[in-house]
Amino acid sequence: MRRRLHSTTVPRVTKKQQLLELAAQRGWQRIGEAEWALIRAAMPNVSPEDLQGAGLPADAPWCGVRQHTLGELEQTLGALSAVYVARPDLRKFTRAVVVRAKERAKWASRSAAVAAEKRALKAEMAEWMLVWLSDPDLFPAWVALRRRALSATHPG
Numbered sequence: 134m135r136r137r138l139h140s141t142t143v144p145r146v147t148k149k150q151q152l153l154e155l156a157a158q159r160g161w162q163r164i165g166e167a168e169w170a171l172i173r174a175a176m177p178n179v180s181p182e183d184l185q186g187a188g189l190p191a192d193a194p195w196c197g198v199r200q201h202t203l204g205e206l207e208q209t210l211g212a213l214s215a216v217y218v219a220r221p222d223l224r225k226f227t228r229a230v231v232v233r234a235k236e237r238a239k240w241a242s243r244s245a246a247v248a249a250e251k252r253a254l255k256a257e258m259a260e261w262m263l264v265w266l267s268d269p270d271l272f273p274a275w276v277a278l279r280r281r282a283l284s285a286t287h288p289g
Contacts, residue, residue, distance in 0.1 A: 151176060152187040164191035181230055194227040198234030200258050203283075207276050210265050217269040228266065235262035 155161075155175060161168050164184055169191075172179055181197030190196075193212035199205045210231070217227050241247050242256035261279070265272045 148176065148179060148183045149187040152179070152183060152189060156187075156189055162190070164189055164195050166192070166195075169195045180233075182233070194223055194230050197230055198262070200234060200238060200255075203254070203258070203261075203280075206258050206261060207280070210261065210276070211273050214265070214269045214272050227269075231262050231265055235259050235266065238262065 152172070155172060156164075156168075159168070159171070164172070181191065181195050184191045184195060185197050185199070193209070193216045196209065196212070198213070199209045213227050213231060217224055220227075238255045238259040242252050242259055244252070247255070261276065264275050264279075268275075
């Protein structure tokens with residue numbers, strides 16, 4: 134018979150808990166570039182998706198890609214376009230954020246566990262991100278045209 138050790142078990146601290154604790158200790162209300170640098174120094178394997186999961190408000194590109202609705206996706210990709218154009222030093226990071234989000238959307242668009250309507254939405258979102266990846270500077274103009282086309286085919 135095996136003996137169980139009760140007193141040596143250490144509770145696991147999640148990334149979310151670590152992020153929330155760090156933000157609370159520092160009094161951060163929003164994550165910007167300086168805060169991101171400090172977070173990365175303390176937690177090298179953290180990602181923008183971790184900030185989202187912790188519910189911490191963040192500036193682009195550290196906010197990641199929000200893709201619960203097309204409006205949220207449009208707003209996020211627009212903000213990422215502005216960063217991409219204005220900050221050549223953040224282009225690689227910004228592209229990586231969008232690539233990860235596109236892959237999540239593509240996975241959801243193919244998953245049998247996801248409802249058909251949501252699969253269609255995620256497929257559309259993946260297309261938007263592909264357009265963004267092909268030309269982030271052009272994306273805001275493209276999305277305005279795409280929105281008009283979608284409203285023409287699905288009025289109401």
